[in-house]
Amino acid sequence: MPEVLKAPLVVEFPFTRSLGPVQSAFLTGLRERVVLGVRTGDGRVLVPPVEYDPVTAEEIRDLVEVAPTGTVTTWAWNPAPRRGQPLTTPFAWALVRLDGADTALLHALDAPGPDAVRTGLRVRVRWAAERTGTITDIACFEPYDGAPGEPAGHTGVFQDPVTGIVAPARLDYTYSPGRAQTAYINALSGRRTVGERCPACRKVYVPPRGACPTCGVATSEQVEVGPRGTVTTFCIVNIKAKNLDIEVPYVYAHIALDGADLALHGRIGGIPYDEVRMGLRVEPVWTEGARYPDHYRPTGEPDADYDTYKELL
Amino acid sequence: MTSAPPHREIAVVAFAQTGHRRTSDELSEVEMLMPVLHEVLDRTGLKTADIDFTCSGSSDYLAGRAFSFTLALDGVGAWPPISESHVEMDGAWALYEAWTKLLTGDADTALVYSYGKSSPGPVRDVLTRQLDPYYVAPLWPDSVALAALQAQALIDAGDTDEPALAAVAARNRESAAANPHAQLRGAVPQGDYLVRPLRTGDCPPIGDGAAAVILAAGDRARELCARPAWIRGIDHRTEAHGLGVRDLTDSPSTRLAAERAGAFERPVDTAELHAPFTTQEIVLRKALRLGDDVTVNPSGGALAANPIMAAGLIRVGEAAARIHRGDSDRALAHATSGPCLQQNLVAVLEGEAR
Numbered sequence: 001m002p003e004v005l006k007a008p009l010v011v012e013f014p015f016t017r018s019l020g021p022v023q024s025a026f027l028t029g030l031r032e033r034v035v036l037g038v039r040t041g042d043g044r045v046l047v048p049p050v051e052y053d054p055v056t057a058e059e060i061r062d063l064v065e066v067a068p069t070g071t072v073t074t075w076a077w078n079p080a081p082r083r084g085q086p087l088t089t090p091f092a093w094a095l096v097r098l099d100g101a102d103t104a105l106l107h108a109l110d111a112p113g114p115d116a117v118r119t120g121l122r123v124r125v126r127w128a129a130e131r132t133g134t135i136t137d138i139a140c141f142e143p144y145d146g147a148p149g150e151p152a153g154h155t156g157v158f159q160d161p162v163t164g165i166v167a168p169a170r171l172d173y174t175y176s177p178g179r180a181q182t183a184y185i186n187a188l189s190g191r192r193t194v195g196e197r198c199p200a201c202r203k204v205y206v207p208p209r210g211a212c213p214t215c216g217v218a219t220s221e222q223v224e225v226g227p228r229g230t231v232t233t234f235c236i237v238n239i240k241a242k243n244l245d246i247e248v249p250y251v252y253a254h255i256a257l258d259g260a261d262l263a264l265h266g267r268i269g270g271i272p273y274d275e276v277r278m279g280l281r282v283e284p285v286w287t288e289g290a291r292y293p294d295h296y297r298p299t300g301e302p303d304a305d306y307d308t309y310k311e312l313l
Numbered sequence: 314m315t316s317a318p319p320h321r322e323i324a325v326v327a328f329a330q331t332g333h334r335r336t337s338d339e340l341s342e343v344e345m346l347m348p349v350l351h352e353v354l355d356r357t358g359l360k361t362a363d364i365d366f367t368c369s370g371s372s373d374y375l376a377g378r379a380f381s382f383t384l385a386l387d388g389v390g391a392w393p394p395i396s397e398s399h400v401e402m403d404g405a406w407a408l409y410e411a412w413t414k415l416l417t418g419d420a421d422t423a424l425v426y427s428y429g430k431s432s433p434g435p436v437r438d439v440l441t442r443q444l445d446p447y448y449v450a451p452l453w454p455d456s457v458a459l460a461a462l463q464a465q466a467l468i469d470a471g472d473t474d475e476p477a478l479a480a481v482a483a484r485n486r487e488s489a490a491a492n493p494h495a496q497l498r499g500a501v502p503q504g505d506y507l508v509r510p511l512r513t514g515d516c517p518p519i520g521d522g523a524a525a526v527i528l529a530a531g532d533r534a535r536e537l538c539a540r541p542a543w544i545r546g547i548d549h550r551t552e553a554h555g556l557g558v559r560d561l562t563d564s565p566s567t568r569l570a571a572e573r574a575g576a577f578e579r580p581v582d583t584a585e586l587h588a589p590f591t592t593q594e595i596v597l598r599k600a601l602r603l604g605d606d607v608t609v610n611p612s613g614g615a616l617a618a619n620p621i622m623a624a625g626l627i628r629v630g631e632a633a634a635r636i637h638r639g640d641s642d643r644a645l646a647h648a649t650s651g652p653c654l655q656q657n658l659v660a661v662l663e664g665e666a667r
Contacts, residue, residue, distance in 0.1 A: 003339075004338060004339045006338060009377050009433070011377050015446065017446060017447065019447070023447055027447075046555070046558065047557075048448045048555070048557075050555065054553035054555065054558050073466075073557070074462050074463075074465045074466040074469065074561065075462065075465055076458055076461030076462045076464070076465055076508050076509060076510070076511070077461075077506065077508065077509035077510075078458055078508050078509075079506060079508075079509070082435075082437065082438060082453060082455055083438070083453070084438070084441075084451075084452075084453035085452065085453045085454070085455075086452055093454060093458045093459075093461070093462055093508070094462075095462060095556065095557050097557070103555065103557045103558045104556075104557030105448075105557055106448075106449055106452065106454060106462075106556055106557060107452065108452065114509055119465065119466075119469045134451060135447070135448050135449075135451050135452060136451055136452070165447065165451075167446055167447075167450065167451055169442060169450075171374070171377060171434055171435065171438060171439055171442070172434070172435065173376070173377035173433040173434040174338070174433050174434075175376075175377065175378075175433060176338040176339070176341075176433065177341060178339065178340050178341025178342075178343075178344050179339055179340060179341070179344055180341065180344065181341065209341065209343060209384065209387055210340075210341055210343060210344040210347075210387075211343050211344070211347055211387035211388050212387070212390070213386070213387040213390065213391060213392065214390055214392040215361075215390050216347075216350065216361045216387070216388055216389045216390025216391075217347075217351075217390070218344070218347050218348075
């Protein structure tokens with residue numbers, strides 16, 4: 001079996017999230033170097049604060065300032081920081097119960113080594129130099145042996161509150177399309193189109209995915225199809241897609257390649273858009289160095305009879 | 314409050330799984346899954362068309378592949394149209410959905426499958442995307458780091474120590490020596506700290522794999538399997554998502570799910586626990602009140618093979634398979650999801666008296 005194809009695949013997206021009143025106050029507070037918690041119906045103070053009591057589900061909005069100093073309740077030494085984590089040098093992850101709070105906040109703790117960290121260690125917030133209203137406005141915690149911080153009793157009302165965050169995410173993958181699609185892509189590089197025939201129903205699938213979606217069995221018999229085919233159905237695209245260098249209007253069609261039992265899709269060119277029709281016979285047009293057909297153009301043959309492609313619509 | 318007994322008897326009648334491997338990049342997800350689907354159908358003699366309900370569990374984030382569960386449907390032959398559902402969770406939760414479907418009487422048989430290809434992506438980072446997006450995910454705390462926080466809490470509480478954790482790791486992987494599907498079999502070095510106090514030996518392997526089970530109701534189950542593994546109860550519970558709100562040394566959600574599933578009514582002889590980290594087995598044994606007379610993870614558990622999204626369903630399948638073989642009469646299966654045992658499912662399975 002030839003080696004399967006592999007390629008880097010980066011999935012990257014910025015999530016824009018709006019904040020509720022309690023989250024907004026908390027993150028705005030971080031921007032202003034104030035740590036706020038929220039008081040539950042039974043008097044406990046939750047930091048970080050949530051909008052609903054985790055026990056009773058009651059809506060809670062009673063904001064309480066807590067100290068920027070606290071105590072480590074549990075920790076873990078991270079010898080090899082990963083991308084995106086708060087510090088680039090080895091650090092401890094820690095749950096920290098801030099003075100005045102009843103629950104703990106997760107963050108990084110900057111310490112010289114694991115021997116300098118223990119449960120019960122006293123710590124304080126190290127603020128980020130530039131703060132925008134996100135959890136990373138706390139750069140990290142650091143060991144602290146002074147007196148507990150003194151909250152000023154902030155009410156949680158701020159000028160210009162933060163109402164949303166943008167949370168960027170990036171994950172790096174090595175994508176492999178698997179055996180069947182590797183064979184398809186490799187054949188395309190030789191300007192051939194190959195499908196796979198189902199051993200049970202004998203249908204030829206293009207592009208092949210290694211399984212017959214009707215019978216639920218593996219397919220492996222390769223069958224070369226095309227290069228000519230028939231337009232089974234189409235639409236006229238009138239809106240230009242971003243980053244797409246194709247003039248509108250253009251025609252996007254389902255094309256049943258000769259020998260295939262499933263239509264694939266492609267653009268139709270070489271003919272005015274309003275003359276494309278069901279049954280039109282087409283062939284692929286390859287551009288220099290391309291890895292798949294740029295578009296399909298009319299062959300000049302007579303149109304196919306409807307009965308020859310009606311099962312492939 | 315006591316729950317009413319189920320109106321229908323429902324059993325796991327067949328189970329199949331892949332050989333779990335560090336990488337399976339020569340196979341697409343459906344290519345990896347299909348042999349398992351065929352095997353589980355072959356065990357019962359059922360055809361796709363005989364299955365009344367199909368339910369699957371998977372996550373697109375693992376392979377970075379959008380809508381992958383729709384492509385996986387190619388493997389079950391979804392034509393003529395089938396009754397189908399999917400959970401973006403471990404397949405154990407898909408099994409729960411299928412069980413409820415059978416309870417309604419709308420279906421007599423169900424196919425449940427799940428799969429995960431972790432090899433294409435950095436799974437420790439990928440799992441950060443399931444965390445609170447406001448306060449936690451922006452810090453990118455990886456799955457091992459969060460488990461390590463739980464581990465330190467347990468050590469501080471005196472519930473375990475490093476030698477005890479090493480013993481958990483060794484026992485599971487020794488058990489896996491008899492499991493041809495496991496990824497890590499036999500002795501594995503405890504290794505260096507990955508995130509202290511967890512060493513590599515305390516952590517699960519990263520791997521790809523799939524699993525499938527067939528459920529059937531009443532007499533249909535007796536026709537399909539010589540000794541069905543009757544599901545006497547299933548329940549699943551979740552805890553607050555804020556890690557700092559929870560007592561990480563305990564798992565009240567597991568205990569409650571077990572109670573509601575009837576696990577404490579009579580002793581079990583076998584427990585398949587979904588404990589990817591050694592420390593989590595300590596927590597679960599306590600929550601489930603498992604004594605030393607209970608055979609825990611004879612398959613090697615998630616420390617020997619942890620195909621994410623399938624590892625929980627495999628626990629149910631392994632427990633059921635022991636009943637099918639006559640190695641167990643009453644078994645508990647547990648599945649977890651989320652950081653530090655956030656969500657937990659417990660099923661109680663029984664074989665009829667022989």
